[in-house]
Amino acid sequence: MNWDWLLLPTIGAGRMSHPGLPPGWVMLVLAAMSCMVAWAIWIPVRAGHPHSSRSLVHLPVIGPAVRKMLSLPWLVLALRIAVAAIFLLTIYAGLFGTPLPERNLATMLTWTLWWSGLIGAIFFVGSAWCAICPWNALATWLVRRRLWRRGSETSSLGLRVPKVLRSVWPALILFVGLSWFELGYGVTVSPYATALLALLLVVLATISLAVFERRAFCRYFCPVGRTIGFYAELSPVALRPVDPDVCARCTTLECYHGTAEVEPCPTHQVMGSMKQNTYCISCDACSRSCPHQNVAWRLRSVGQEIIQAAHPRWDEAWFILGLLALTSFHGTTMLPVWEHWMSVLAQRIGDSGQLLWSFSITMGVSLLVPVALFALLALLTQRLMAKQPEYRRVFSALALATLPLAFVYHLSHNLSHLVRESRGMTEVMLNPLGINAQPLTCNQAEARHMLTALQQDTIFALQAGLLLFGFWMAVRILRHRVTSIAPQGQAAAGWHILPMLSFIVAITLYNLWLLMQPMTMRM
């Protein structure tokens, strides 16, 4: 069978591109998806589906080591100091190093290693990155003037965040802005702009900490932190009570209020009633302040939280949909034909050479289309139910089902960047400022992108597997979520899920098609 008609012509590719997913893998994914769709429609949802979870401290071999680690505050502090030092070096390299992105530590470390690797790390360690985040660490040291103990109450104005900002809308707006800078303005290929962005985020985190109570930046404003938070709902690890009954009996709530030595929870979480990972930044303040040592990492089945416990609010649902639209848009901009499309649009509207208007218009449309389609199909789902639940409730609950789709595409896409573009990392580490460095030649770039740490077939297998896993998770979540919003006694399987199932299929097929295309490398 000829699959060439599915591949776009590679017009105007100014940079290297690598081949997309081969037809064999695509066939496999499509066959598995068909089976899952049939299963989702014909097999009813089992009520009270049990899920197991176990605290890591109860595991036979690693349990004592985990408990020991949790009691060592200097371990996290040492990591914070190391990451902050690397971060400062990155800013220095961006400001004073070579403007060639593939030779400068700022662009290579930030966009190739960190941003690509971070999404993968969330699956294994949840929101652990936030615990060692350099923006937060530098802001804390500057404002509290303490390395790790609880700072003085007077070091911050401690104002409450205005009600209008107490949501994830600010983080979503910043995330869209960050994506515009990344893809439209080309921050990823400018070490100087990368350094400025890093400085800007430190300034924002510091101002927020100095003015507002606790860590308002992490809770409401940080686009990276909120992305991690939502994706961490799918992670099989999370900080949770070792024994929930201990928390249920607790009246002092040190995890929330802190102690004389330990900061209170920076994002206003009470460990005993925490059901979602969304706002936990894994800072370990709760595990250090708990007088019963009742907080530790817990292993659970993948997606357990999102199937059973998560109850997203209206603004959180919009953030999840924003993530979904942005991740697919991200992949679209790396099609070799993208620059041609931009060029055609720019000529039509008389845009300047930087194509900022053309990009902004396309980005706006690309974000609106999937969200509008989702909103319409959520409305259809609501109308299909005999006793119609409130639309906002349907919209918010169903948005959860799209989270795995965003996560797996983000992972598959970043996997390519990580294994193909990080080849020159050793050279960059040895010469972080890229002194006297030359741009990569075509042969060097080709070698960097093709001689990857993983075999090409392994990359394809991982991408296909991830996409399938995300689809399976999305379908499972959808079935449970439709059941949870359906009025009492109403069956929720079958045709009730059809509108949203078609949305999940459509997004997965689009993402699969994106993975089939040759992808333009950034550096």
Place this chain on the structure above:
Amino acid sequence: MLMVLPAHAHHILGKPAYNSGKENSSTPPSMQMETQIGDYLVNFMVFPAFPKPGVQGRLHLYAARLDNGLSYQGKVTFKVRDDRWFAPDAEVLGTHEIDDKVYRQGVVFSKEGDYIVTAEFQADGQPYIIDLPLRVGEPAGMMPIGVAAGAIVLVLLGVSTAQRRRLMRLKAVRHHEAARSET
């Protein structure tokens, strides 16, 4: 700023050498970018590799078709713009015809800074744009760090002053209440 300079290159394996291999060569090495774009393999070079303000430099462009190796024969426009956020539009340096398989443009940068030099041409109805980031002179100063540090210090000073006033007001209220309760 605009002038075309003759360059006397010989070619080794299709690439100019400019005597840079010789011990006493006064010709500085070049910054060279090689890229495939559309139907062409393009080689964009800047002499010297790390130009200084006020020093004569040159831009050279070689564009050959990927399928048959024939050089592009149309006109090439060279432009330059500041490599910073929301910079003004690019300045056109000049438009040139091919000269011994090479498009040449002389250039003098008057100020230090980060620039993007661009070569543009049209082939088969498609625009071809090749950007090369270039630093002229020393790296940018400490201004961004200074601005960031200044903003942070200002906010921390403001917070500190506000907190001191709040504490003093609190102290005065307590003192007032204590005095009232004594009387």
